[in-house]
Amino acid sequence: MSEFTDAVIYICRQVPFGTVASYGQVAAYTGVARAARQVGWTLNRIEGEIEVPWWRIVNNAGRISIKNTEFNTPLLMKQMLENEGVEVRPDYTFDIEKYRFRPSVEQMRSWQLDDAYIELICMKYLIQ
DNA sequence: CCGTTGACGGCGA
DNA sequence: ATCGCCGCCAACG
Numbered sequence: 255m256s257e258f259t260d261a262v263i264y265i266c267r268q269v270p271f272g273t274v275a276s277y278g279q280v281a282a283y284t285g286v287a288r289a290a291r292q293v294g295w296t297l298n299r300i301e302g303e304i305e306v307p308w309w310r311i312v313n314n315a316g317r318i319s320i321k322n323t324e325f326n327t328p329l330l331m332k333q334m335l336e337n338e339g340v341e342v343r344p345d346y347t348f349d350i351e352k353y354r355f356r357p358s359v360e361q362m363r364s365w366q367l368d369d370a371y372i373e374l375i376c377m378k379y380l381i382q
Numbered sequence: 383c384c385g386t387t388g389a390c391g392g393c394g395a
Numbered sequence: 396a397t398c399g400c401c402g403c404c405a406a407c408g
Contacts, residue, residue: 277390290390320389
């Protein structure tokens with residue numbers, strides 16, 4: 255298992271119940287800012303093997319974008335989110351800013367991110 | 383070896 | 396708003 259894969263798993267497990275994080279957000283928190291695509295690819299690859307709240311990782315446009323896989327379906331993802339109080343529309347979109355995971359600076363520091371980088375991420379994701 | 387393809391996303395035109 | 400391009404990189408044919 256690569257370091258990146260480990261980091262993705264580690265970050266995803268810290269996304270709280272009832273909140274969501276975009277693929278790009280997870281990538282940013284692992285320290286590889288533009289690896290959103292790899293986050294999706296990684297989650298798809300480890301499903302069924304490693305326990306991770308995969309349903310809390312979503313498209314930054316506020317849309318459920320997974321495809322049918324061996325284990326998961328968009329409908330299952332919608333139900334998992336609704337079980338946590340996230341209102342998902344019939345067309346699989348939702349208000350991402352309402353539910354977005356917004357870690358504290360302390361928590362981001364615990365991920366070994368330096369302050370300048372954290373400042374950048376805050377500008378990107380802390381706005382409501 | 384090489385082009386294409388993803389559970390993606392930011393930016394410029 | 397919408398589109399194309401590119402970064403990222405493993406897997407597949």
